[in-house]
Amino acid sequence: MSTDRPINLSDYEPMARTRMDPGAWDYYAGGAGDERSLADNRLAWDRLRLRPRVLVDVAQRDLSTTAFGVHLDHPIIVAPMAAHDLAHPDAERATARGAAAAGALLTLSTISSVPLEEVAAVEPAAPRWFQLYTPVDRADTESLVLRAVNAGFSALAVTVDLPLPGNRERDDRNRFVLHMGAHLPADQPTDETGIVVLPTFDWDELLWLRSVCPIPLIAKGILRADDALRAVHAGCDGIWVSNHGGRQLDTAIAGVDALPEVADAVGDRALLVVDGGVRRGIDVLKGLALGADLVAVGQPVLWGLAVDGADGVRHVLEIARDELSLAMALTGCRSVADITPDLIQAP
Numbered sequence: 001m002s003t004d005r006p007i008n009l010s011d012y013e014p015m016a017r018t019r020m021d022p023g024a025w026d027y028y029a030g031g032a033g034d035e036r037s038l039a040d041n042r043l044a045w046d047r048l049r050l051r052p053r054v055l056v057d058v059a060q061r062d063l064s065t066t067a068f069g070v071h072l073d074h075p076i077i078v079a080p081m082a083a084h085d086l087a088h089p090d091a092e093r094a095t096a097r098g099a100a101a102a103g104a105l106l107t108l109s110t111i112s113s114v115p116l117e118e119v120a121a122v123e124p125a126a127p128r129w130f131q132l133y134t135p136v137d138r139a140d141t142e143s144l145v146l147r148a149v150n151a152g153f154s155a156l157a158v159t160v161d162l163p164l165p166g167n168r169e170r171d172d173r174n175r176f177v178l179h180m181g182a183h184l185p186a187d188q189p190t191d192e193t194g195i196v197v198l199p200t201f202d203w204d205e206l207l208w209l210r211s212v213c214p215i216p217l218i219a220k221g222i223l224r225a226d227d228a229l230r231a232v233h234a235g236c237d238g239i240w241v242s243n244h245g246g247r248q249l250d251t252a253i254a255g256v257d258a259l260p261e262v263a264d265a266v267g268d269r270a271l272l273v274v275d276g277g278v279r280r281g282i283d284v285l286k287g288l289a290l291g292a293d294l295v296a297v298g299q300p301v302l303w304g305l306a307v308d309g310a311d312g313v314r315h316v317l318e319i320a321r322d323e324l325s326l327a328m329a330l331t332g333c334r335s336v337a338d339i340t341p342d343l344i345q346a347p
């Protein structure tokens with residue numbers, strides 16, 4: 001329901017739409033093909049039912065957690081997304097300010113409109129990761145990784161589900177061309193919409209990347225236990241369970257539907273992140289219950305950015321955090337560690 005006073009994440013969506021160029025809006029909102037995965041990312045959370053615990057003293061709730069030894073105020077993080085300048089002239093600088101104000105870790109996309117050093121300088125003490133699309137040239141990749149490390153990004157999330165960009169038909173129809181952003185060489189091979197094309201990135205390249213990356217490495221875009229295990233064996237410290245917001249392979253399963261098998265296979269050997277369609281604090285609680293350590297939010301952050309810059313980003317993330325806190329109270333959880341699989345009804 002749209003309103004002038006947004007009180008939940010979905011309230012921001014129609015407000016953002018009216019403020020954006022229609023082609024840019026479709027780039028943010030669209031999925032691949034018939035957008036089945038895009039829609040299912042929402043439905044997958046809605047299908048899950050909770051089994052609340054009662055009569056727990058929940059007057060004090062601790063949402064804090066850690067990721068690779070870094071303290072986080074809560075387990076909700078910002079997913080990497082390209083081209084924040086389409087939403088707001090302050091672009092990723094405003095996103096960084098808003099995320100820091102809400103105590104949320106920011107994952108900055110390689111296709112950031114603002115150079116990573118500038119984003120880092122906005123909130124030097126705030127927790128941040130860098131998402132990597134590998135340039136074709138290994139030397140370019142290595143220097144980009146080291147730039148991120150030097151700028152205080154404390155982990156690297158390498159996206160593994162984009163050998164080719166998905167068929168985002170809205171962009172085709174709109175003849176939308178994405179600007180490559182601040183970090184990729186101008187001659188990076190791209191498809192006609194300007195998206196990075198790197199079909200040669202494989203397990204050997206991942207091993208090489210591991211060898212040159214001095215910070216924790218996360219494989220982003222895994223949907224199967226066998227791939228998750230292979231990534232762990234290749235030295236990854238984290239697995240980001242995701243179908244890329246439904247923007248890559250249409251009808252690919254939702255991240256949350258893949259999460260139990262990945263959590264089962266990986267156990268404590270890697271940090272687990274899940275994303276896709278998270279629009280409620282209750283979704284975050286479900287992701288944590290099914291084994292994720294952190295839950296990432298994508299599109300709603302861009303909606304907040306489009307509506308009210310840094311303040312909109314902050315508000316979106318604070319709403320999600322406060323909803324998680326309420327969901328914890330109503331399921332008898334005093335801490336993130338109390339959010340266990342038995343809270344979810346068996347399928």
Ligand SMILES: Cc1cc2nc3c(=O)[nH]c(=O)nc-3n(C[C@H](O)[C@H](O)[C@H](O)COP(=O)(O)O)c2cc1C
Nearest residue numbers: 028079080081082109159244245276277297298299
């Ligand atoms: C506009 C947009 C741009 C994105 N750009 C990137 C990107 O540059 N790198 C990446 O790994 N994922 C990218 N993603 C995927 C997100 O990181 C994340 O997996 C997804 O958006 C989560 O789903 P949600 O938007 O429904 O929360 C993008 C998503 C959107 C919506």
